[in-house]
Amino acid sequence: MTILVTGATGKVGRHVLAQLAESGYPTRAASRRAPIGFDWTEPDTWGRALAGVEKIFTVVPGGDDGHRSVRGLGARTCAFLDMAQDAGVTTVVLMTAMGMQYAPTSVEQRAVELHLQNTDMRWTILRPNWFFQNLTEGPLRDLATAGDGVLRLPTGGARVSFIDAEDIAACAVTALVGDHSAREFDLTGAEALTFSEVAALTARSRIPLFGYEDSTVQQFHALASRLGWHHEYITTLAGLFDAIASGANAPVVPDASDLLGRPTRRLSQFVAEATP
Structure with missing residues (x-):
């Protein structure tokens, strides 16, 4: 039973x-x-990768890396899933994002979810919240670094139930090797924190985040533009921050701990590992 992992160098896939x-x-x-x-x-390149594969963990590839934009990757993911089914793959665990079940079909990740659900393969969908690792790699770190350690976002005092990427990976492994067919899981951590509370935890660690200030959307766009980010990437992030500000990322859901049979890791534990 060979298991194919796409996004194998990513925050979750590598774990x-x-x-x-x-x-x-x-x-x-x-x-x-x-x-x-x-x-x-x-x-x-897809056929060789699928040869002899029984199960797949996959993530809809990101079309934006900050400096370029690639469209149509959702459609390509759907075509890949069709090829996987034809190649004899029996099981797919798909990771998208928290709240994706409410997104319109024009959103690529939602379109892939629906496409997978209409295949003959056994499927499980994981929808995680923001990762702890977004504070140590990726846009949150980049924005904090650009702000000399102060993270400036248009999110107000809203909370986020951050989750460890390693816990997300453990949920994916559980879904791949167990029987969780036709199930959808919202994956969050055990607590919801404001960015001010996050900064208070990270201030004495090696994580380059020492404070938080609320900003306007216009101020965020200006800072992100100075970083040279692609305008579509900036717009995508602005939409994600707007969702945070609305409270959409605040709920604490027991799906991850129920799936793992243990508590998920708290941010304080993650930060402690980065403390000198």
């Missing part, structure tokens, strides 16, 4: 790959730098 391998499951990493090369923009 899924490592946890599966540690448990003794045959795995295959899907990335451009893997021994069997895989590229979402080159369908000719």
Whole structure:
């Protein structure tokens, strides 16, 4: 039973790959730098990656990396799932994002969710909240660094139930090797924190975040533009921050702890590992 992991170098995918391998499951990493090369923009690479695969963990690839924008990746993911079904794949665990079930079908991740649900494969959908690791890599770190350690976001005093990427990966592994077919899980941490509370926790760690200030959307756009980010990437992030400000990312849901049979890790534990 070979399990294919796409996004194998990403925040979650690398942990899924490592946890599966540690448990003794045959795995295959899907990335451009893997021994069997895989590229979402080159369908000719998909067949070799799928050969002999029974199960897949996949994430809709990001079309924005801050400096460029690639469209149509949702449609390519759907085509990949069709090829996987034709190749004999039986099970797919798909990771999207918290609240995606309420998104319109024009949103690529929601379109992929619906497409997967209409295949003949067994499927599980994981919808995690923001990761702890967004504070140590990615846009939140970049914005805090640009602000000399002060994170300035248009989110007000709203809370976020952050979750550890390693806990998300553990949920994915549980779904892959167990029987959780036709189930959807909202994955959050055990507590919801404001960004001011987050900054208070990280201030004495190696994480470069020492404070938080509320900003306007216009101020965020100006800062992100100075960083050279693509305008579509900035617009996407602004939409995500607007969702936070609305309270959409505040709920604490027991799905992750129920799935794992243990509590999820708290941000204070994550930060402690980064403390000198």
